Amino acid sequence: MGSRASTLLRDEEIEEIKKETGFSHSQITRLYSRFTSLDKGENGTLREDQVNFRGFMRTLAHFRPIEDNEKSKDQNGPEPLNSRSNKLHFAFRLYDLDKDDKISRDELLQVLRMMVGVNISDEQLGSIADRTIQEADQDGDSAISFTEFVKVLEKVDVEQKMSIRFLH
Amino acid sequence: SSAAMGTSTPSQPAPPFPDERLDIFTVDYNYVQIPYEVTLWILLASLAKIGFHLYYKLPSVVPESCLLILVGLLLGGIIFGAEEKSPPVMKSDVFFLYLLPPIVLDAGYFMPTRLFFENFGTIFWYAVVGTLWNSVGIGLSLFGICQIEIFGLTDITLLQSLLFGSLISAVDPVAVLAVFENIHVNEQLYILVFGESLLNDAITVVLYNLFKTFCQMHTIETIDIFAGIAKFFVVGIGGVLIGIFLGFVAAFTTRFTHKIRVIEPLFVFLYSYLSYITAEMFHLSGIMAITACAMTMNKYVEENVSQKSYTTIKYFMKMLSSVSETLIFIFMGVSTVGKNHEWNWAFVSFTLLFCLIWRALGVFVLTQIINMFRTIPLTFKDQFIIAYGGLRGAICFSLVFLLPVAVIPRKKLFITATIVVIFFTVFIQGITIRPLVEFLDVKRSNKKQPAVSEEIYNRFFDHVKTGIEDVCGHWGHNFWKDKFKKFDNKFLRRLLIRENQPKSSIVSLYKKLEIKHAIEMAESGMISTVPSSASLNDYEENIVRPLSPDEMNNMREILTKNLYQIRHRTMSYNRHSLAADSSEKQAKEILIRRRHSLRESVKKTHSLNRNRPAITKTTRFLSLPKDTKLPEKLRIRNKKSFRVGDDSSDSELEAPTTVLNLKPRARNILQDQRHQQPQQQFRMELRNEVNGDHEGRGDHREAAYETHASRGYRQPLLSRPRFGTLSEENVTEDVRSARPTPPPRLVRWASDAERHNNKSENQTY
Numbered sequence: 001m002g003s004r005a006s007t008l009l010r011d012e013e014i015e016e017i018k019k020e021t022g023f024s025h026s027q028i029t030r031l032y033s034r035f036t037s038l039d040k041g042e043n044g045t046l047r048e049d050q051v052n053f054r055g056f057m058r059t060l061a062h063f064r065p066i067e068d069n070e071k072s073k074d075q076n077g078p079e080p081l082n083s084r085s086n087k088l089h090f091a092f093r094l095y096d097l098d099k100d101d102k103i104s105r106d107e108l109l110q111v112l113r114m115m116v117g118v119n120i121s122d123e124q125l126g127s128i129a130d131r132t133i134q135e136a137d138q139d140g141d142s143a144i145s146f147t148e149f150v151k152v153l154e155k156v157d158v159e160q161k162m163s164i165r166f167l168h
Numbered sequence: 169s170s171a172a173m174g175t176s177t178p179s180q181p182a183p184p185f186p187d188e189r190l191d192i193f194t195v196d197y198n199y200v201q202i203p204y205e206v207t208l209w210i211l212l213a214s215l216a217k218i219g220f221h222l223y224y225k226l227p228s229v230v231p232e233s234c235l236l237i238l239v240g241l242l243l244g245g246i247i248f249g250a251e252e253k254s255p256p257v258m259k260s261d262v263f264f265l266y267l268l269p270p271i272v273l274d275a276g277y278f279m280p281t282r283l284f285f286e287n288f289g290t291i292f293w294y295a296v297v298g299t300l301w302n303s304v305g306i307g308l309s310l311f312g313i314c315q316i317e318i319f320g321l322t323d324i325t326l327l328q329s330l331l332f333g334s335l336i337s338a339v340d341p342v343a344v345l346a347v348f349e350n351i352h353v354n355e356q357l358y359i360l361v362f363g364e365s366l367l368n369d370a371i372t373v374v375l376y377n378l379f380k381t382f383c384q385m386h387t388i389e390t391i392d393i394f395a396g397i398a399k400f401f402v403v404g405i406g407g408v409l410i411g412i413f414l415g416f417v418a419a420f421t422t423r424f425t426h427k428i429r430v431i432e433p434l435f436v437f438l439y440s441y442l443s444y445i446t447a448e449m450f451h452l453s454g455i456m457a458i459t460a461c462a463m464t465m466n467k468y469v470e471e472n473v474s475q476k477s478y479t480t481i482k483y484f485m486k487m488l489s490s491v492s493e494t495l496i497f498i499f500m501g502v503s504t505v506g507k508n509h510e511w512n513w514a515f516v517s518f519t520l521l522f523c524l525i526w527r528a529l530g531v532f533v534l535t536q537i538i539n540m541f542r543t544i545p546l547t548f549k550d551q552f553i554i555a556y557g558g559l560r561g562a563i564c565f566s567l568v569f570l571l572p573v574a575v576i577p578r579k580k581l582f583i584t585a586t587i588v589v590i591f592f593t594v595f596i597q598g599i600t601i602r603p604l605v606e607f608l609d610v611k612r613s614n615k616k617q618p619a620v621s622e623e624i625y626n627r628f629f630d631h632v633k634t635g636i637e638d639v640c641g642h643w644g645h646n647f648w649k650d651k652f653k654k655f656d657n658k659f660l661r662r663l664l665i666r667e668n669q670p671k672s673s674i675v676s677l678y679k680k681l682e683i684k685h686a687i688e689m690a691e692s693g694m695i696s697t698v699p700s701s702a703s704l705n706d707y708e709e710n711i712v713r714p715l716s717p718d719e720m721n722n723m724r725e726i727l728t729k730n731l732y733q734i735r736h737r738t739m740s741y742n743r744h745s746l747a748a749d750s751s752e753k754q755a756k757e758i759l760i761r762r763r764h765s766l767r768e769s770v771k772k773t774h775s776l777n778r779n780r781p782a783i784t785k786t787t788r789f790l791s792l793p794k795d796t797k798l799p800e801k802l803r804i805r806n807k808k809s810f811r812v813g814d815d816s817s818d819s820e821l822e823a824p825t826t827v828l829n830l831k832p833r834a835r836n837i838l839q840d841q842r843h844q845q846p847q848q849q850f851r852m853e854l855r856n857e858v859n860g861d862h863e864g865r866g867d868h869r870e871a872a873y874e875t876h877a878s879r880g881y882r883q884p885l886l887s888r889p890r891f892g893t894l895s896e897e898n899v900t901e902d903v904r905s906a907r908p909t910p911p912p913r914l915v916r917w918a919s920d921a922e923r924h925n926n927k928s929e930n931q932t933y
Contacts (some may be wrong), residue, residue: 034640063636091625094632114761115627120726128723132624153625162629164637 017054021061022080031060062090065163085150087162092149102143105129213494231598233346233497237591240501248505260566264454267492268562269444271342272455274489275366276462283359291360293538294554295367298530299337303375305526307333310519319514324578327383332582334375335567336523336560336589341365341455342493343561347598351605357550361557369455370404376567377451383575407453408460414443415464419664422472432477433484436469468664496562503565504587510580519585520592523560531555549608556601559593623727
């Protein structure tokens with residue numbers, strides 16, 4: 001299966017992905033075989049949302065663990081996809097459903113509702129959401145902007161939580 | 169005549185029996201003695217367990233093992249006092265042949281294999297080198313103590329003290345399980361201590377037999393020492409091989425048991441016990457054999473047996489191991505009382521001291537070495553818990569009773585010392601480990617969590633990470649693990665697993681739900697619209713006010729109790745309960761809600777543009793527990809009516825009868841809409857459903873999911889106070905108003921169903 005995967009993925013594509021995401025050659029081929037096994041419809045995309053392989057890799061690149069040597073090199077290049085800031089950005093976008101760069105109370109409620117069992121009433125959930133916003137909100141707009149989001153999570157070890165080790 | 173009888177003795181007159189009157193009522197205790205006593209002991213043990221849990225606080229402070237020993241002591245005292253002789257000592261072969269295997273089987277079957285193999289190097293290191301270190305250390309230092317004349321121990325030779333050292337240094341899986349049960353240390357730590365206690369059996373067996381034989385030999389040659397080392401490999405690897413072999417045979421057997429499901433659980437138990445006693449027959453390590461067998465079996469058997477058999481296996485295993493453990497501890501208590509003791513202050517106290525010192529030293533030194541090879545080094549706290557968790561228990565106890573008195577003249581001294589060590593570890597260490605764990609934990613976390621939001625975000629990140637891991641198919645860091653999985657998929661699974669069919673409770677839940685909806689539709693023909701929860705959220709401008717500490721605590725408590733746990737790939741081992749329950753329930757909840765929200769979204773898109781051809785989605789519920797397997801294509805089109813109260817009923821649905829009842833009603837309703845074609849298909853698919861159920865497992869099960877004949881709407885699955893149950897009056901109104909619209913959907917959907925039915929049957933999840 002490995003050989004089949006690499007013939008479908010051209011070498012220059014692999015190089016591009018490597019540059020963009022920072023994965024190694026073998027990781028990319030392995031993830032490609034994973035991608036093809038997920039893509040049962042065999043149309044080069046996952047689901048109807050049209051996630052193609054590049055998008056797939058880009059998303060996964062956010063989850064690469066931060067390596068020490070990356071911090072030092074390439075200060076003037078574009079920020080690598082798995083930097084802390086980009087990881088946080090990814091998480092922020094998961095909350096921010098309407099993509100207005102703010103997490104509103106409603107969006108927070110939706111996410112909370114998904115994470116929580118059915119025993120919690122909406123009033124309780126509402127007050128939890130209010131509290132969450134209150135803790136983060138600094139400019140008083142009852143919504144969480146990206147900077148406020150970052151500030152709340154400054155003590156949380158995001159690099160560790162949002163990283164998985166990819167097989168080589 | 170005698171010739172006919174075939175006897176050559178001359179016939180003798182029958183000896184006269186004394187005349188007895190006919191007895192109306194007799195007591196023949198001798199006839200039932202053995203089973204009677206066994207039953208009484210087991211009954212007593214179980215009643216004692218009930219007694220402990222009556223006072224709810226007790227098990228959390230004092231581990232059950234301590235209480236059971238106390239009960240045993242009490243009993244032993246009673247028996248001793250009543251009969252003036254030593255109470256029955258737990259015979260070692262009863263322990264090794266009957267009481268120990270169920271516990272190890274239970275532990276091996278539910279062992280979190282992923283974690284175990286990730287830490288295998290460390291575990292192996294601790295088990296082998298650690299036990300060696302302990303044995304030799306304790307043996308040598310005790311010998312040194314014995315040389316001191318005032319203690320009166322000079323007749324103990326070096327070999328004897330080495331023998332004693334080897335049996336006293338064995339960390340006991342039973343005791344470890346019993347104590348670590350309640351304290352809930354993190355998985356990694358638990359697996360290190362527990363894995364060590366399992367694997368050190370190989371070393372213990374070898375050393376014990378080695379030194380025992382050496383004690384009896386007059387001269388020891390170097391060849392014997394090499395033989396001893398070779399024996400270790402034979403014992404360990406041989407045991408594991410036997411276990412794996414029989415595990416594969418068991419998996420293979422279960423491949424063919426689908427006609428006789430009732431005795432499926434029996435195979436699991438028989439094969440694993442067989443592996444144990446076969447290993448014991450060759451004097452290999454039975455514990456390692458049964459562990460290997462259980463771990464091998466688990467993967468494949470789980471997929472071959474039916475759901476009910478699987479539950480039976482789990483419960484029965486837990487029951488057996490629980491009973492065994494209880495009996496072991498009670499017997500330990502009973503056997504302590506008696507005349508088997510010889511007290512010598514020096515020996516006993518130094519034994520205890522050396523056990524503790526050598527254990528601590530050993531863990532410390534070994535960890536320094538192994539940390540160089542580990543990806544995540546072990547901290548001091550981990551080391552402390554590992555050292556402190558090295559509990560001794562029934563294995564040492566039985567081994568010391570097995571010592572031949574001829575070889576070891578001072579056996580009673582050894583017995584006393586062993587019992588003291590065991591009691592110390594079980595009682596003192598067992599009781600204090602919990603507060604120690606909490607104490608150390610408090611020190612460790614230096615950042616408090618003042619924010620509710622942090623907790624939410626943390627959990628959110630965990631969920632996201634788990635989801636991405638799913639997408640990547642990320643299972644472990646190991647190249648070898650990957651290779652093994654490939655080999656496994658290509659050869660082993662094909663050989664050992666009957667069909668790759670999903671069979672889990674989630675699947676049966678879906679079945680139930682579909683049937684319920686179909687019934688409801690047939691019975692009441694109701695269609696109702698329920699507004700989506702989002703639109704009902706009318707949030708006024710909430711002025712955010714500071715919360716009191718009480719409210720904060722309240723909030724935090726709510727969150728900790730109700731936030732969904734991240735799905736763990738490996739279930740943590742728990743002696744007393746089957747870990748799957750809460751997460752299964754949670755998974756079901758998540759699934760139902762997800763399905764509902766997908767339906768809502770489909771409904772929205774559907775109502776927006778009617779003319780779009782129906783896209784059937786492939787919904788893969790990736791964020792599910794490991795053992796839920798769903799058919800690939802679930803048809804989600806219309807919302808269903810669903811009275812909230814029904815959700816709690818978990819009764820086993822008699823599927824065949826309900827479905828049969830459905831058919832005539834369904835036909836009526838469908839005929840109303842003047843569609844013969846989908847009706848045929850509907851009935852056909854129902855028939856498949858019925859057939860499938862009769863077989864217990866059907867290839868047509870996937871068709872069953874497409875019987876979405878119902879046209880009701882499902883209520884969002886939120887808490888009951890907010891959305892009450894649907895009342896009949898509202899419903900019927902909507903039925904009348906909405907009647908014209910359903911038919912087109914039904915037609916299109918039915919034909920879709922047919923089209924996709926073929927496709928889905930060729931693909932497996």
